[in-house]
Amino acid sequence: MKKIEAIIKPFKLDEVREALSELGVSGLTVTEVKGFGRQKGHTELYRGAEYVVDFLPKIKLEVVVSSEQLETAVDAIVKAAHTGKIGDGKIFVTSVEQVIRIRTGETDESAL
Numbered sequence: 001m002k003k004i005e006a007i008i009k010p011f012k013l014d015e016v017r018e019a020l021s022e023l024g025v026s027g028l029t030v031t032e033v034k035g036f037g038r039q040k041g042h043t044e045l046y047r048g049a050e051y052v053v054d055f056l057p058k059i060k061l062e063v064v065v066s067s068e069q070l071e072t073a074v075d076a077i078v079k080a081a082h083t084g085k086i087g088d089g090k091i092f093v094t095s096v097e098q099v100i101r102i103r104t105g106e107t108d109e110s111a112l
């Protein structure tokens, strides 16, 4: 199993969530975060306003998928979150050792 951590532009969240739902992804976690990438020192447009980039609001989306689903899920996120403009975000993939559904005690793929 793999955890995909995607830092995306906030206004892209609905599109990304929809794309993942279409793949049958049944759960995910979203956090409001702040960050910067290479654009530091430049300006970025956020909700119509130009910001001199310090820390910009971003969404961190975490989703754990089976290893077989990884590539399709990453592709879907990239496609949905892409604008081609600076600050589109980044995706980090890590391995997950164990998943447990607390209510039923199911584990790993059955618990996703």
Ligand SMILES: Nc1ncnc2c1ncn2[C@@H]1O[C@H](COP(=O)(O)OP(=O)(O)OP(=O)(O)O)[C@@H](O)[C@H]1O
Binding pocket: 007, 034, 035, 036, 037, 038, 039, 056, 058, 085, 086, 087, 088, 089, 090
């Ligand atoms: N190396 C990193 N480690 C942790 N978080 C990162 C890293 N790089 C980027 N991020 C996070 O991803 C967000 C978006 O990054 P961003 O798209 O600006 O990266 P970039 O490499 O500068 O690419 P681009 O040229 O498209 O702007 C940042 O605001 C930050 O929250």
